[in-house]
Amino acid sequence: MRYLLPLGAFIVLVIFLGIGLKLDPKEVPSPLIGKPAPQFSLPQLHAPEQNFSPEQMKGKVWLLNVWASWCVSCREEHIHLSEFARTGIVEVVGLNYKDEPEDAKKWLSLLGNPYLLSISDKEGKAGLDWGVYGVPETFVIDKKGVIRHKQTGPVNPEILQNVILPLVQTLNGEAS
Amino acid sequence: MKLAMILLVLFSCSLHAEIKIYDFKDPALEQRYQGLTEELRCLVCQNQNIADSHAELAEDLRGKVYELLNKGESDAQIVEYMTNRYGDFVLYRPPLKSKTLILWLAPILTVLLGAFGFWAVLRKRDKPQEHLSDAERRRIEELLKRKSE
Numbered sequence: 001m002r003y004l005l006p007l008g009a010f011i012v013l014v015i016f017l018g019i020g021l022k023l024d025p026k027e028v029p030s031p032l033i034g035k036p037a038p039q040f041s042l043p044q045l046h047a048p049e050q051n052f053s054p055e056q057m058k059g060k061v062w063l064l065n066v067w068a069s070w071c072v073s074c075r076e077e078h079i080h081l082s083e084f085a086r087t088g089i090v091e092v093v094g095l096n097y098k099d100e101p102e103d104a105k106k107w108l109s110l111l112g113n114p115y116l117l118s119i120s121d122k123e124g125k126a127g128l129d130w131g132v133y134g135v136p137e138t139f140v141i142d143k144k145g146v147i148r149h150k151q152t153g154p155v156n157p158e159i160l161q162n163v164i165l166p167l168v169q170t171l172n173g174e175a176s
Numbered sequence: 177m178k179l180a181m182i183l184l185v186l187f188s189c190s191l192h193a194e195i196k197i198y199d200f201k202d203p204a205l206e207q208r209y210q211g212l213t214e215e216l217r218c219l220v221c222q223n224q225n226i227a228d229s230h231a232e233l234a235e236d237l238r239g240k241v242y243e244l245l246n247k248g249e250s251d252a253q254i255v256e257y258m259t260n261r262y263g264d265f266v267l268y269r270p271p272l273k274s275k276t277l278i279l280w281l282a283p284i285l286t287v288l289l290g291a292f293g294f295w296a297v298l299r300k301r302d303k304p305q306e307h308l309s310d311a312e313r314r315r316i317e318e319l320l321k322r323k324s325e
Binding site for chain 1: 220259260261262263264
């Protein structure tokens, strides 16, 4: 009986610490989930005379992947993202965030280009509107142009298979 | 050796990134800039506000605060601009809502719990401790009586 209270307190503490260990403090829930994707109009990386705006993707489920040639974990996720894009299940648009177009193009020709197209966001203005704070980030946008999911940090096969793929499949089934 | 050390110290200082200073024509605006950047939290260095952080994102956000202030937006509008993009997480003082209730109530509850524990211990200590049976008490009285005789 004497030890019941300290033991109970200890167990509660361990449970809370256990939960705390599993949480990722870097993962901040985005207020943009369920909201229309912020608009922008920025030059394409490979065709600077042409602008791209998210409006153009209306009616399609698509991914916006924020990347940069200076970003180390982008390199890490690149192979998995490329493999995923190759299945053709969803189109991936790249947002080249705060990067030099020359460096970015070199990076893509070296590692392969999984993107439908990339957008050059040299000053990070679109990134700011999309609440980007840790490159790489991946957004899933539905046919109506609403953001449905955000992955902060590099994607891996597990996330792609268990989170992104099922979501894309459900969204593909929705009416536009 | 000494010279090398001095050079090292001097050199390492010059490597520190500097926080860009913005010029304000209106000191009241500068004051508001100070207040806002101290209240907004950096998402990269999560334990720093954007006034103190050297992270590139913090730099961008400071620039944005400066820009919006000069556009004549109110503090509330600027805070809204930030929370629309980054959520309540950017606020060092998040608003009181059902999701943040535990955040606001936990300190009060902890103090109350502590006070209760303290009170319980004190009460226990105040009580005279008697575990003597009647037979023992009789024997004590007997012994005391014998001593005084």
